[in-house]
Amino acid sequence: xxxxxxxxxxxxxxxxxxxxxxxxxxxxxxxxxxxxxxxxxxxxxxxxxxxxxxxxxxxxxxxxxxxxxxxxxxxxxxxxxxxxxxxxxxxxxxxxxxxxxxxxxxxxxxxxxxxxxxxxxxxxxxxxxxxxxxxxxxxxxxxxxxxxxxxxxx
Amino acid sequence: xxxxxxxxxxxxxxxxxxxxxxxxxxxxxxxxxxxxxxxxxxxxxxxxxxxxxxxxxxxxxxxxxxxxxxxxxxxxxxxxxxxxxxxxxxxxxxxxxxxxxxxxxxxxxxxxxxxxxxxxxxxxxxxxxxxxxxxxxxxxxxxxxxxxxxxxxxxxxxxxxxxxxxxxxxxxxxxxxxxxxxxxxxxxxxxxxxxxxxxxxxxxxxxxxxxxxxxxxxxxxxxxxxxxxxxxxxxxxxxxxxxxxxxxxxxxxxxxxxxxxxxxxxxxxxxxxxxxxxxxxxxxxxxxxxxxxxxxxxxxxxxxxxxxxxxxxxxxxxxxxxxxxxxxxxxxxxxxxxxxxxxxxxxxxxxxxxxxxxxxxxxxxxxxxxxxxxxxxxxxxxxxxxxxxxxxxxxxxxxxxxxxxxxxxxxxxxxxxxxxxxxxxxxxxxxxxxxxxxxxxxxxxxxxxxxxxxxxxxxxxxxxxxxxxxxxxxxxxxxxxxxxxxxxxxxxxxxxxxxxxxxxxxxxxxxxxxxxxxxxxxxxxxxxxxxxxxxxxxxxxxxxxxxxxxxxxxxxxxxxxxxxxxxxxxxxxxxxxxxxxxxxxxxxxxxxxxxxxxxxxxxxxxxxxxxxxxxxxxxxxxxxxxxxxxxxxxxxxxxxxxxxxxxxxxxxxxxxxxxxxxxxxxxxxxxxxxxxxxxxxxxxxxxxxxxxxxxxxxxxxxxx
Numbered sequence: 001x002x003x004x005x006x007x008x009x010x011x012x013x014x015x016x017x018x019x020x021x022x023x024x025x026x027x028x029x030x031x032x033x034x035x036x037x038x039x040x041x042x043x044x045x046x047x048x049x050x051x052x053x054x055x056x057x058x059x060x061x062x063x064x065x066x067x068x069x070x071x072x073x074x075x076x077x078x079x080x081x082x083x084x085x086x087x088x089x090x091x092x093x094x095x096x097x098x099x100x101x102x103x104x105x106x107x108x109x110x111x112x113x114x115x116x117x118x119x120x121x122x123x124x125x126x127x128x129x130x131x132x133x134x135x136x137x138x139x140x141x142x143x144x145x146x147x148x149x150x151x152x153x154x
Numbered sequence: 155x156x157x158x159x160x161x162x163x164x165x166x167x168x169x170x171x172x173x174x175x176x177x178x179x180x181x182x183x184x185x186x187x188x189x190x191x192x193x194x195x196x197x198x199x200x201x202x203x204x205x206x207x208x209x210x211x212x213x214x215x216x217x218x219x220x221x222x223x224x225x226x227x228x229x230x231x232x233x234x235x236x237x238x239x240x241x242x243x244x245x246x247x248x249x250x251x252x253x254x255x256x257x258x259x260x261x262x263x264x265x266x267x268x269x270x271x272x273x274x275x276x277x278x279x280x281x282x283x284x285x286x287x288x289x290x291x292x293x294x295x296x297x298x299x300x301x302x303x304x305x306x307x308x309x310x311x312x313x314x315x316x317x318x319x320x321x322x323x324x325x326x327x328x329x330x331x332x333x334x335x336x337x338x339x340x341x342x343x344x345x346x347x348x349x350x351x352x353x354x355x356x357x358x359x360x361x362x363x364x365x366x367x368x369x370x371x372x373x374x375x376x377x378x379x380x381x382x383x384x385x386x387x388x389x390x391x392x393x394x395x396x397x398x399x400x401x402x403x404x405x406x407x408x409x410x411x412x413x414x415x416x417x418x419x420x421x422x423x424x425x426x427x428x429x430x431x432x433x434x435x436x437x438x439x440x441x442x443x444x445x446x447x448x449x450x451x452x453x454x455x456x457x458x459x460x461x462x463x464x465x466x467x468x469x470x471x472x473x474x475x476x477x478x479x480x481x482x483x484x485x486x487x488x489x490x491x492x493x494x495x496x497x498x499x500x501x502x503x504x505x506x507x508x509x510x511x512x513x514x515x516x517x518x519x520x521x522x523x524x525x526x527x528x529x530x531x532x533x534x535x536x537x538x539x540x541x542x543x544x545x546x547x548x549x550x551x552x553x554x555x556x557x558x559x560x561x562x563x564x565x566x567x568x569x570x571x572x573x574x575x576x577x578x579x580x581x582x583x584x585x586x587x588x589x590x591x592x593x594x595x596x597x598x599x600x601x602x603x604x605x606x607x608x609x610x611x612x613x614x615x616x617x618x619x620x621x622x623x624x625x626x627x628x629x630x631x632x633x634x635x636x637x638x639x640x641x642x643x644x645x646x647x648x649x650x651x652x653x654x655x656x657x658x659x660x661x662x663x664x665x666x667x668x669x670x671x672x673x674x675x676x677x678x679x680x681x682x683x684x685x686x687x688x689x690x691x692x693x694x695x696x697x698x699x700x701x702x703x704x705x706x707x708x709x710x711x712x713x714x715x716x717x718x719x720x721x722x723x724x725x726x727x728x729x730x731x732x733x734x735x736x737x738x739x740x741x742x743x744x745x746x747x748x749x750x751x752x753x754x755x756x757x758x759x760x761x762x763x764x765x766x767x768x769x770x771x772x773x774x775x776x777x778x779x780x781x782x783x784x785x786x787x788x789x790x791x792x793x794x795x796x797x798x799x800x801x802x803x804x805x806x807x808x809x810x811x812x813x814x815x816x817x818x819x820x821x822x823x824x825x826x827x828x829x830x831x832x833x834x835x836x837x838x839x840x841x842x843x844x845x846x847x848x849x850x851x852x853x854x855x856x857x858x
Contacts, residue, residue: 021414
């Protein structure tokens with residue numbers, strides 16, 4: 001075991017875990033931040049997406065020992081759950097089962113931060129790494145456009 | 155507590171104390187409170203109104219993404235005349251005394267709850283109205299309700315439901331419950347956002363895999379592949395992993411229990427296990443060879459046999475024959491299997507994602523040797539299910555491990571465990587022969603064969619009833635590879651085969667595919683042969699509607715080709731037109747038009763998303779979905795080799811609901827079946843290539 005200090009959602013946490021532990025399991029098991037989901041463990045589905053220094057990363061394959069920088073999880077995306085992407089997701093009733101949506105939202109929010117007015121091609125490229133098994137893609141695309149209209153990057 | 159009037163609807167009068175909101179509605183906890191002061195109004199197990207005006211509606215059915223946690227409480231709220239913005243919805247646990255059919259399956263939740271849930275709301279509204287009339291000392295007939303208030307019409311006096319809760323709870327249940335005229339609906343038929351939406355988008359929604367309890371261990375399990383069993387295990391390395399607490403061998407499996415998921419996984423991966431054959435572990439070539447042989451012969455007991463298909467073939471000018479092939483499909487819900495269990499000597503608590511809590515309890519009781527009334531089953535919101543969580547293997551496994559470990563435990567499956575975990579959509583082959591005489595379709599003969607499937611057909615579905623000679627045979631092929639319901643069981647593949655074959659026949663007859671279907675449906679209507687499951691008129695209407703929506707028969711944009719597919723399942727009629735193009739050998743679906751007759755639509759947003767999701771789900775599996783086996787082992791172990799549809803492949807979709815005054819029918823599944831044929835028929839229009847083996851991607855490798 002080893003001690004790591006992590007900056008997550010603008011708070012510092014110290015954890016005592018094996019160095020190879022993926023960030024996903026540190027969040028979920030050590031810090032009880034269970035909004036970040038496990039779907040595949042091999043960076044294929046995007047359910048575990050968090051921001052590392054503002055960029056979307058798959059926390060299921062990111063060892064805790066390799067982290068340098070600030071992490072934002074779905075719990076820290078906005079203080080009151082009102083990031084434009086979150087608002088758009090609710091307004092358009094995007095979620096079916098909802099399990100993948102934290103990852104979808106984190107990826108979409110990172111896209112808008114980088115590119116405040118994405119084209120459909122930009123959305124395709126950015127969102128292709130996030131699987132929605134229920135097939136809410138049509139509404140995801142629409143919600144990203146709505147989030148842009150709401151002010152996008154926040 | 156008095157039980158009154160309509161036992162079937164489980165209407166009960168009960169009175170509660172405490173003033174605050176009752177968060178649990180288990181009958182046992184209620185009894186203790188009955189003696190005391192009355193405040194909360196809970197006329198039945200579907201709703202509670204506290205004196206502060208809080209209205210809590212219970213969602214008794216498992217929520218798997220199909221939207222019943224929103225749509226079923228909407229039925230209660232509609233008849234209660236509650237203000238939806240003030241309502242709280244809470245997931246109930248398994249409670250067979252108070253609720254019926256707590257199942258997420260067969261697209262049946264709304265269909266089976268339509269009457270009883272509305273009655274529960276209406277009974278409460280009548281009692282609140284009566285309480286107000288008594289308070290004001292006026293006739294009940296002068297009072298009406300509006301958005302959480304009772305209003306005395308002549309004087310304009312109002313009282314909110316909360317203020318009436320205590321009085322209403324002292325009244326007897328009404329002898330008769332009067333339901334609203336549908337023209338007065340304020341909620342039913344509107345677009346209502348999923349009640350958990352805000353929790354979902356903020357990461358606060360707890361799924362089964364998020365269960366955390368004091369003293370809980372997390373377990374991962376090594377399980378044999380199909381046709382193998384445990385021979386020996388060396389757990390010495392696993393026990394050295396930090397955090398690993400126990401290693402338990404049971405039922406040909408080995409469970410590793412640890413203080414964290416990562417430690418449990420590392421421990422499980424460190425086991426040295428020897429497996430041995432238990433029968434013959436199968437490979438894909440084995441079952442494919444067997445299925446191909448089975449479809450060459452008829453059965454002694456056809457599922458349906460109208461007229462004489464052999465005679466029709468003898469008389470025919472031409473016989474068309476096509477064979478379609480369905481691969482095994484995993485459900486692959488994004489939340490892998492998991493379950494929490496806390497088993498004690500005399501009782502057990504089970505909690506997690508299940509589409510069938512009652513089955514979970516029954517099977518757990520049998521395995522644990524406990525009476526059912528000593529086992530509670532709580533339901534989490536599920537990260538998808540698609541039929542996989544109709545099984546109880548993973549929940550019972552958690553109960554077994556908790557019992558053996560003498561510890562509360564959360565069993566978590568990895569994606570790889572899930573892919574190998576079985577209960578797949580069965581692999582099958584479907585051989586069709588059509589007899590054509592004088593340019594008329596005279597006979598239709600299907601011989602189906604599928605893995606562990608007593609009936610791989612839907613023999614009373616269209617085009618049954620439209621043809622004088624119609625026969626369906628279905629062979630079962632037994633295998634160690636387990637199968638189970640997968641979103642729209644049987645329908646999910648047979649619709650593709652039937653609707654593709656009908657297109658082939660139309661082409662042979664030189665008829666427009668949509669016109670040909672309408673001709674057959676007219677025959678089924680005017681001169682029906684035998685009994686059928688569908689109503690021809692309703693079928694005809696969705697076919698015509700989607701043809702109009704999708705500009706069928708009109709020249710579209712250059713390079714865009716159209717295909718048609720329709721299917722009846724779970725009481726619902728669905729027809730689709732797909733607009734596609736094929737570029738560099740890759741199929742691109744641009745738009746799907748979809749007409750639906752599911753009767754009344756409860757929640758337009760939820761209904762539309764079920765259809766959209768069904769189309770995208772069906773399209774993805776049609777294009778990419780397949781698992782294969784080598785000696786009992788799944789070859790596609792994760793999403794890097796098992797491909798699911800992603801956003802760039804998702805088409806635009808336009809949905810219209812028709813006939814929305816009929817009683818509501820199923821919606822979670824019926825959107826899926828037609829899309830395979832709609833796209834495959836469009837591929838034929840674009841390329842002249844007939845798709846008979848799914849997924850489309852692997853077509854070139856197949857000789858059938």
